[in-house]
Amino acid sequence: DAEITQSPRHKITETGRQVTLACHQTWNHNNMFWYRQDLGHGLRLIHYSYGVQDTNKGEVSDGYSVSRSNTEDLPLTLESAASSQTSVYFCASSPGYIYGYTFGSGTRLTVV
Amino acid sequence: SQQGEEDPQALSIQEGENATMNCSYKTSINNLQWYRQNSGRGLVHLILIRSNEREKHSGRLRVTLDTSKKSSSLLITASRAADTASYFCAAASQETSGSRLTFGEGTQLTVNP
Numbered sequence: 001d002a003e004i005t006q007s008p009r010h011k012i013t014e015t016g017r018q019v020t021l022a023c024h025q026t027w028n029h030n031n032m033f034w035y036r037q038d039l040g041h042g043l044r045l046i047h048y049s050y051g052v053q054d055t056n057k058g059e060v061s062d063g064y065s066v067s068r069s070n071t072e073d074l075p076l077t078l079e080s081a082a083s084s085q086t087s088v089y090f091c092a093s094s095p096g097y098i099y100g101y102t103f104g105s106g107t108r109l110t111v112v
Numbered sequence: 113s114q115q116g117e118e119d120p121q122a123l124s125i126q127e128g129e130n131a132t133m134n135c136s137y138k139t140s141i142n143n144l145q146w147y148r149q150n151s152g153r154g155l156v157h158l159i160l161i162r163s164n165e166r167e168k169h170s171g172r173l174r175v176t177l178d179t180s181k182k183s184s185s186l187l188i189t190a191s192r193a194a195d196t197a198s199y200f201c202a203a204a205s206q207e208t209s210g211s212r213l214t215f216g217e218g219t220q221l222t223v224n225p
Binding site: 099 | 138
């Protein structure tokens with residue numbers, strides 16, 4: 001069965017370190033998205049991609065980057081982790097704008 | 113800023129009762145979607161209603177959309193304890209090659225047995 005997987009599920013890192021969160025989907029969806037979820041803010045869009053070599057900034061992109069070298073993967077990199085980036089991160093994919101998203105199970109990141 | 117805003121923030125009902133959650137959004141949309149999130153899990157897509165639709169049903173779910181008021185509602189009929197979860201609306205803006213979703217902060221629904 002097709003799926004979308006995120007790894008790791010939990011991570012603790014130190015301030016200033018570079019961290020990469022993985023997202024892999026086997027749905028063959030063109031559209032992929034990264035959100036963070038924090039109490040009081042709901043889900044906020046970090047970066048998104050509509051296809052290979054396409055990446056776009058969302059509303060809270062500062063301090064984050066993504067790259068899309070194939071259809072299946074959209075890794076999210078925190079260039080220099082900050083305590084404000086402690087959050088739960090969700091990856092999602094979709095075949096197009098008239099369809100819903102399929103979400104991964106999330107990565108809980110703690111920056112100490 | 114959040115496109116979708118849910119009301120109420122929290123709702124507690126008894127099993128068998130109906131639950132209604134409301135959502136408002138700010139700009140023009142292609143469609144509006146509702147998602148469910150169980151504690152510690154990812155979001156699950158429930159239903160999508162297009163901007164030219166006014167009402168849609170799926171099992172015990174009923175969604176309405178009023179584009180003139182920029183609002184939507186989700187009704188869950190005959191609720192069950194297993195419906196306990198957070199529910200989010202998400203507004204889809206149409207772009208040339210895809211669609212971003214902007215989520216509200218969610219409604220926490222508790223269904224008491």
